[in-house]
Amino acid sequence: MAKVIRAENLSKAYQLGEIGTGTLSRDLERFWAKLRGKEDPFLKIGETNDRSVKGTSDVVWSLRDINFEIEQGDAVGIIGRNGAGKSTLLKILGRVTAPTAGSVKLKGRVASLLEVGTGFHPDLTGRENIYLNGAILGMRKAEIRRKFDEIVDFSGVERYVDTPVKRYSSGMYVRLAFAVAAHLESEIMIVDEVLAVGDAEFQKKCLGKMGDVSRGEGRTVLFVSHNMGAINNLCKRAIVLDKGSVYFEGHVNESIKAYFSTNAQENSGRYYNSNLITDGFSSIILKNNESEEANEFEISDDINISAKFLTTLKYASAKISFTIIDHFGRVIFVTENNLNPFLGLDKKGAINICIPNSILVPGKYTITAAIHIPNVQFIELLKDILTFKIKETGSSFYQYINADIGCVFVNCKWTHE
Amino acid sequence: MTNADEQHWDIEIAPHGNLFDLKLRDIWRYRDLLFLLVRRDFVSFYKQTILGPLWFFILPLFTTVIYTFVFGTLAGISTDGLPQPLFYMAGITAWNYFADCLTKTSTVFTANAALFGKVYFPRLIVPMSIVVSNLVRFCVQMLLFFIVMGAYMAKGVTLHMNAGLILFPFLLLLMAMLGLGLGMIISALTTKYRDLSFLITFGIQLMMYLTTVIYPLSTVKAKFPKYEWLVEYNPMTSIIEAFRYGFLGRGTFTVASLGISAIITVLILLLGIIIFNRVERNFVDTV
Numbered sequence: 011m012a013k014v015i016r017a018e019n020l021s022k023a024y025q026l027g028e029i030g031t032g033t034l035s036r037d038l039e040r041f042w043a044k045l046r047g048k049e050d051p052f053l054k055i056g057e058t059n060d061r062s063v064k065g066t067s068d069v070v071w072s073l074r075d076i077n078f079e080i081e082q083g084d085a086v087g088i089i090g091r092n093g094a095g096k097s098t099l100l101k102i103l104g105r106v107t108a109p110t111a112g113s114v115k116l117k118g119r120v121a122s123l124l125e126v127g128t129g130f131h132p133d134l135t136g137r138e139n140i141y142l143n144g145a146i147l148g149m150r151k152a153e154i155r156r157k158f159d160e161i162v163d164f165s166g167v168e169r170y171v172d173t174p175v176k177r178y179s180s181g182m183y184v185r186l187a188f189a190v191a192a193h194l195e196s197e198i199m200i201v202d203e204v205l206a207v208g209d210a211e212f213q214k215k216c217l218g219k220m221g222d223v224s225r226g227e228g229r230t231v232l233f234v235s236h237n238m239g240a241i242n243n244l245c246k247r248a249i250v251l252d253k254g255s256v257y258f259e260g261h262v263n264e265s266i267k268a269y270f271s272t273n274a275q276e277n278s279g280r281y282y283n284s285n286l287i288t289d290g291f292s293s294i295i296l297k298n299n300e301s302e303e304a305n306e307f308e309i310s311d312d313i314n315i316s317a318k319f320l321t322t323l324k325y326a327s328a329k330i331s332f333t334i335i336d337h338f339g340r341v342i343f344v345t346e347n348n349l350n351p352f353l354g355l356d357k358k359g360a361i362n363i364c365i366p367n368s369i370l371v372p373g374k375y376t377i378t379a380a381i382h383i384p385n386v387q388f389i390e391l392l393k394d395i396l397t398f399k400i401k402e403t404g405s406s407f408y409q410y411i412n413a414d415i416g417c418v419f420v421n422c423k424w425t426h427e
Numbered sequence: 428m429t430n431a432d433e434q435h436w437d438i439e440i441a442p443h444g445n446l447f448d449l450k451l452r453d454i455w456r457y458r459d460l461l462f463l464l465v466r467r468d469f470v471s472f473y474k475q476t477i478l479g480p481l482w483f484f485i486l487p488l489f490t491t492v493i494y495t496f497v498f499g500t501l502a503g504i505s506t507d508g509l510p511q512p513l514f515y516m517a518g519i520t521a522w523n524y525f526a527d528c529l530t531k532t533s534t535v536f537t538a539n540a541a542l543f544g545k546v547y548f549p550r551l552i553v554p555m556s557i558v559v560s561n562l563v564r565f566c567v568q569m570l571l572f573f574i575v576m577g578a579y580m581a582k583g584v585t586l587h588m589n590a591g592l593i594l595f596p597f598l599l600l601l602m603a604m605l606g607l608g609l610g611m612i613i614s615a616l617t618t619k620y621r622d623l624s625f626l627i628t629f630g631i632q633l634m635m636y637l638t639t640v641i642y643p644l645s646t647v648k649a650k651f652p653k654y655e656w657l658v659e660y661n662p663m664t665s666i667i668e669a670f671r672y673g674f675l676g677r678g679t680f681t682v683a684s685l686g687i688s689a690i691i692t693v694l695i696l697l698l699g700i701i702i703f704n705r706v707e708r709n710f711v712d713t714v
Contacts, residue, residue, distance in 0.1 A: 013434065024712060037619075101711070105547035108442055108708035115436040120547075128545045131467055133474040142467055145460035146546055174474075 015080040019112035022073040072098040074254045085224035085231040087241040090251035118197025127187030132176035165189035200232045238339040270337040279305025289321040290390040305398040313365040333378040372402035453549040464556035483567040491516045498641045507643040507677040518640035524565040525602040531557040532610025550707045587676025605692045611699035615706040638663040644679040662688035
């Protein structure tokens with residue numbers, strides 16, 4: 011298959027902090043260095059982009075030496091944590107900003123949807139905005155006219171098409187905007203998390219449309235999302251970015267696994283909050299059968315969640331819950347109990363929850379812990395706070411490499427009849 | 428396996444582009460956008476107003492009345508022997524076109540940051556659309572100017588309209604180019620240094636007093652021969668003088684002075700395009 015996108019040593023540096031005071035002197039210094047044929051003095055001191063670590067310089071590399079190739083007709087997901095460089099990459103591919111070094115070559119027309127409804131003017135009617143927005147996205151007027159009915163039909167706002175868009179509900183606005191974008195005739199489509207809008211029905215429609223685009227029409231789609239389900243549905247391949255570099259590239263399932271493992275580096279089998287004053291967890295620790303701290307278990311091990319917490323008695327109906335999530339982002343199960351019986355007079359409580367052995371299949375898991383009043387409020391919600399791993403130690407399925415064997419072992423009764 | 432290097436690529440995104448590459452092919456491809464932007468400007472200007480497009484008439488009319496009263500009657504500044512309203516209106520109509528092009532272009536990057544930050548299209552389209560939509564406004568104001576001219580002629584005032592009129596399209600082009608060029612330089616610099624946006628309104632006002640909008644060049648020559656160059660080398664002066672000469676038969680300009688104006692204008696426009704092209708690539712990061 012022909013390659014339609016090729017990125018070579020793509021890098022992008024950003025300046026941290028305020029731009030304004032000191033910019034002029036810095037610009038002059040830069041200019042002086044350039045005159046003497048030297049490298050930009052402010053780029054040399056760059057470091058990798060890790061937002062949680064305070065750096066010494068105020069230039070960061072949002073992308074550093076990115077290389078990849080994408081074939082025609084591929085649907086490729088781009089995944090990564092916040093700040094991994096996804097948006098920067100999309101901005102460069104969408105030609106909104108230029109890279110600091112390296113290059114990207116593209117073949118064919120590119121439509122980048124970093125946002126839906128770009129350039130919509132509130133005072134103009136839906137009809138006028140379809141033309142304007144289409145033209146901004148690179149469509150010719152004749153092309154829009156030809157597709158006008160189709161666009162209006164897809165958006166489902168026929169009745170309002172001659173009303174200024176400022177009178178639209180936000181849902182209608184988004185529907186119209188996406189409808190225009192979905193009818194672009196480009197060979198390459200770059201889509202940021204625009205699907206995070208609209209109601210469930212419309213999201214499904216959009217996902218369907220995107221699927222058609224890549225599968226049926228042979229167009230190339232680059233899709234950025236945090237929704238692993240959508241990525242899994244739409245894409246065949248994925249690129250995992252971490253701290254500005256390509257961490258993994260390959261089949262979508264492998265990539266999603268890799269993505270969750272970049273998450274896991276942050277977390278472990280223990281959580282402490284020694285500064286806790288009001289309500290919440292003061293510690294959550296995973297322990298094995300021997301009450302030792304652990305975050306790797308065998309299939310035959312029980313997994314113990316040992317948690318200490320603090321809460322006032324005013325939350326009489328509070329519950330404490332733990333959600334086990336696998337590396338595809340699927341919720342495997344939730345275990346929950348009333349909080350009150352475990353609470354001592356000093357407002358403190360300590361519990362141990364035992365997950366019986368031989369239930370979870372080998373793989374990586376995360377735990378989300380919460381103290382909440384059902385349907386009312388979260389007193390504390392700790393998302394993906396712990397991670398643990400079930401090692402493959404010879405389950406009956408170990409021979410099936412990369413096959414999806416489900417999430418749990420169920421000891422079914424097989425009898426002869 | 429095919430040799431990938433032989434493959435043909437349509438677009439190459441690299442850190443530095445060619446400064447003189449105007450992407451004319453891209454601009455041609457997006458020509459529909461240009462006219463849709465002009466339409467948007469025009470329609471959104473009078474949406475939810477009662478008088479609608481009439482506002483295009485009202486503003487210059489009031490300015491003319493005020494100038495006639497303040498500068499003509501109160502201050503008694505010479506108008507080269509022309510009826511005062513006609514003299515001012517000629518100056519205002521021409522000056523407004525230039526000033527509108529300049530002010531609107533000078534905020535292209537800051538005003539469209541949200542749009543530019545999300546989608547690619549040749550950025551030059553936006554300043555070009557500003558020049559064109561101001562042209563629509565200018566035509567309406569010219570119509571008003573012709574009406575006033577007609578009224579004076581009906582009253583028996585002889586206006587020496589002459590061959591200088593053939594310069595009119597050229598003058599219009601010069602004003603557009605000058606406004607565009609200066610505007611692009613300022614807009615490119617304001618992406619990083621906001622200070623300039625404070626200066627722009629003041630600067631334009633100052634420049635108007637250095638241009639022969641409210642006084643004729645002949646008066647300056649007679650009264651302030653020492654500082655005359657300040658007004659004369661202002662490229663807008665010879666444009667406005669030539670404009671008045673063509674329509675009303677009075678004005679002081681030479682082919683040489685107009686030629687100098689044209690050269691300065693072309694240089695400013697070139698500089699504007701180069702700076703604009705350079706800033707366009709990365710302004711999203713600093714705006």
